[in-house]
Amino acid sequence: SNCAIALYDPERQVSVLAVDYLAGEGIRRFPLEVSFADFAHVLRQLQRGQLCQLSNFHHPCWPNHDRYTLIIAPICDKRDLTAQHEELLVLGNICGSRPPGQIFTEREQQLIQRVAGQCAIAIRQARLYQTIQRQVQQLQELNQLKDEFLHMVSHEMRTPLTNMKLAIGFLSKANLTERERRYFQILEMETNRELELINDLLELQALESGNKVLRLTCLSPQEWIPNLCEPFRLRAAQQGQQFQVEWDPDLWLLCTDESLLSRVVSELLNNACKYTPTGESIYLSVSQANSNGRPGWLITVRNTGVEIPAEALPRLFEKFYRLPQLDCRNAGGTGLGLSLVQKAVELLQGSLRVESHSRQVMVQMWCPHQGSLSETPSKA
Incomplete structure (x- = not known):
């Protein structure tokens, strides 16, 4: 009753x-x-x-x-x-x-005990869910504090470093002895390295926080690829490397964020130039590709003469992870470049794949056309 x-x-x-x-x-x-x-x-x-x-x-x-x-x-x-x-x-x-x-009755006693058992499971699950929600909220608050701290510190550090770089540029034009010029080169190199770290931190923070907004434009491969590659072609020539570029003549125009895509490909080419020994080759190819019925570009960067250890491949995109033993020119770096690449590719709704064997490294990126699925991109 x-x-x-x-x-x-x-x-x-x-x-x-x-x-x-x-x-x-x-x-x-x-x-x-x-x-x-x-x-x-x-x-x-x-x-x-x-x-x-x-x-x-x-x-x-x-x-x-x-x-x-x-x-x-x-x-x-x-x-x-x-x-x-x-x-x-x-x-x-x-x-x-x-x-x-x-x-x-005994049957009714068993029934009420079974109902009590079901209630216990429901209460336990509900309380566990509440605990997880509180923990998620705490993690979100900590992550927000971290982002705000990084943003504030990075901006506060970038201003004096920019002023230092400007002052170093003026002083380097003075009549200096060979020893003084060598010290200035070290100072300039370290200042640039710190600025690079700060800029990478700010860029990574913007990508991770979701504050980065895509600015879509239509890229023509005949214009975008040569302009992007020219600095790396000169750098490869200075380092005694072979640099080859090829793209499909029937390549479609690509609607995407030009700045973000350029950052990704530049970072991949920068790594290739940094780690490729003298006399070896660097290749960049761009072709048309579809994924799940969605058109896009398949961008491949490949370099020879170096191989990434199999145990290091899963960690390549971790923050601050580096392989100094492969840095034959001691160029150094922040260890944030590939983390930026991964986050940028996610924002571009693309995919990334890395292979390394037979003394060569290949990185493939698929970048989709950002128009609607019913919209077909035009040829360049």
Whole structure:
């Protein structure tokens, strides 16, 4: 005739009615708290995981019934304290009643215990979800604080370094001795390295925070590829490397963020120039490719004379991860370049693949056309 579920509040030492069902009236919710001290003798039995049955019982929660038979099942969760000892954590109870003189059959007792078990699972899952939500919120707040800190510190450091670089440029034009000029070169190199680190941190922060907005333009391969490659062609020639570029003459125009795509390809070519030994080759190829019916460009950067260890491949895109043993020119770096590449490719909705074997490294990037799927990009 009656059923109620109560949850325990150990800190306040009270049992709080969660929901009450009365035959003929349906589900009711109203605030009711009962001190643990008021049912201490029953509570002790429930805390041992045992079922309680009471007869000729009166409870203020059900004023329409002066006396009745009551059954109470504990809602228990198990906590493993050690391998030998297991403690029951009683979350609350579920109780049912019927008129005095009637009893609950063994089947009904089993039923209410099964319902109590299901309640325990639901409560555990709900509380676990709440805990995870709180932890996620805390992590988001910490991540936001980290981003704000990096942004503030990077800006504060970039201003004096920019002024230092300007002053170094003026001073380097003075009549200097060979020894002074060497010191100025070291100073200029280290200043540029710090500026590069700060700029990379700011760029990475913008990509990770989601504040980077794509600025879409249509790229013509005949214009974009030669302009992008010319500095690397000169650099390769100075370092005694062979630099080859090829692209499909039927390549479509590509609608994408030119600045972001240029940053990605420049970083890949920069790594190729940095790690390729003298006398070896660097290749850049651009071809038309489709993925899941979506058109785009497949951009491949390949260099010879060097091989990335198999155990290092999974870590290539980690922040600050470097392979100094492959840096034959001791060019150094921030270790953020490939992390930037990965985040930028994600923002461009593309994909990235790296292979290394037979003393060569190949990086392939697929960059999709950013128009609608029903829109076909025109030929260059």
